[in-house]
Amino acid sequence: MIRRKSREEIKLMRHAGHIVALVHQKMKEVLEPGISTKELDDIAYHVIKENRAIPTFLGYNGFPASICTSINEQVVHGIPNENIKVKEGDIIAIDVGATYHGLVGDSAWSYAVGKIDEEKQRLMKATEEALYAGIDKMRIDNVLDDISGAVEDVAKNYNFGIVRQYGGHGVGHNMHEEPFLFNYRVGDKTIIKQGYAIAIEPMLNLGGDEVVVADDEWTVSTVDGKPSAHFEHTVIATEDGPLITTKLME
Numbered sequence: 419m420i421r422r423k424s425r426e427e428i429k430l431m432r433h434a435g436h437i438v439a440l441v442h443q444k445m446k447e448v449l450e451p452g453i454s455t456k457e458l459d460d461i462a463y464h465v466i467k468e469n470r471a472i473p474t475f476l477g478y479n480g481f482p483a484s485i486c487t488s489i490n491e492q493v494v495h496g497i498p499n500e501n502i503k504v505k506e507g508d509i510i511a512i513d514v515g516a517t518y519h520g521l522v523g524d525s526a527w528s529y530a531v532g533k534i535d536e537e538k539q540r541l542m543k544a545t546e547e548a549l550y551a552g553i554d555k556m557r558i559d560n561v562l563d564d565i566s567g568a569v570e571d572v573a574k575n576y577n578f579g580i581v582r583q584y585g586g587h588g589v590g591h592n593m594h595e596e597p598f599l600f601n602y603r604v605g606d607k608t609i610i611k612q613g614y615a616i617a618i619e620p621m622l623n624l625g626g627d628e629v630v631v632a633d634d635e636w637t638v639s640t641v642d643g644k645p646s647a648h649f650e651h652t653v654i655a656t657e658d659g660p661l662i663t664t665k666l667m668e
C-alpha cells in the first residue's frame with residue numbers, strides 16, 4: 419500500500435531533505451583530487467549529526483557508512499574507504515540519506531572531480547536532465563509510467579544505457595517504501611495521488627545496461643567498465659505540483 423504523507427509528515431520530510439542538501443553542499447565544497455571517500459563519509463556523518471538527524475544508510479541492511487560513493491564505472495552503493503581517493507577526471511556519485519524525527523530524505527548527485535572529459539560531461543548532463551524530466555511528471559493524476567517514460571525518453575535521446583535492476587522508490591518513514599519506480603516504461607498505471615512521496619533516481623550508463631555486484635556484496639558496477647551517473651531527489655506530489663524535499667529550504 420502506498421501511504422499519502424500528511425501535512426506534518428511533509429514538513430518533517432522537508433527538514434530531512436534540507437539536511438541532505440546541506441551534506442551535498444558540503445561535499446561539493448570539499449571534493450578535490452586526493453580526498454578519500456572515507457573522509458567524505460566522515461564529513462557527511464558530522465553534518466547530519468550536527469543537524470540532529472540520523473544517517474539513514476548507516477547500518478541499513480548492514481551498510482557500514484553514511485553515504486554511498488560510486489566512482490566512474492561504479493553505479494551505486496560504493497562503500498567509502500580510506501584507501502580510495504578520487505583523482506582529477508573522475509566522476510563520483512554521492513548518495514545521502516538523513517532521517518529527521520522519523521522521516522527520510524534521500525538524494526544522490528554525481529560530481530566531477532576537477533576537469534572531466536566530454537563523454538562524462540554529456541553523461542552527467544543527460545542523467546540530471548532525466549531526473550528533472552521525471553520530476554516534472556510527479557503530478558497528481560499522472561501514473562507511475564509517466565515518470566518512468568520521461569526518464570527513458572531522455573536516456574534514449576542520448577543513446578545511453580539505463581540500469582534496469584535498480585530504480586526509484588516510495589520514501590517516508592522508511593527509506594524504501596512502496597512503490598518501486600522503474601527508469602523505463604513497464605506499463606505501471608498506478609495513479610499518483612496527493613501526498614505520495616517518491617525518490618526518483620535515474621542511473622544512466624555511457625555504454626550498455628548491464629551491471630554486476632562486487633564481492634563486497636554492495637558495490638554495483640557496469641559490466642563493460644564504462645562510466646555511470648546517478649542523480650536523485652525525493653519528491654512529493656502536491657496540489658501545487660511536484661515538491662522536491664531534498665533541497666535547501668529558503
Ligand code: MG
Pocket residue numbers: 513514515524525526650
Ligand atoms: Mg539514494
Ligand code: MG
Pocket residue numbers: 524586587617619650
Ligand atoms: Mg533512493
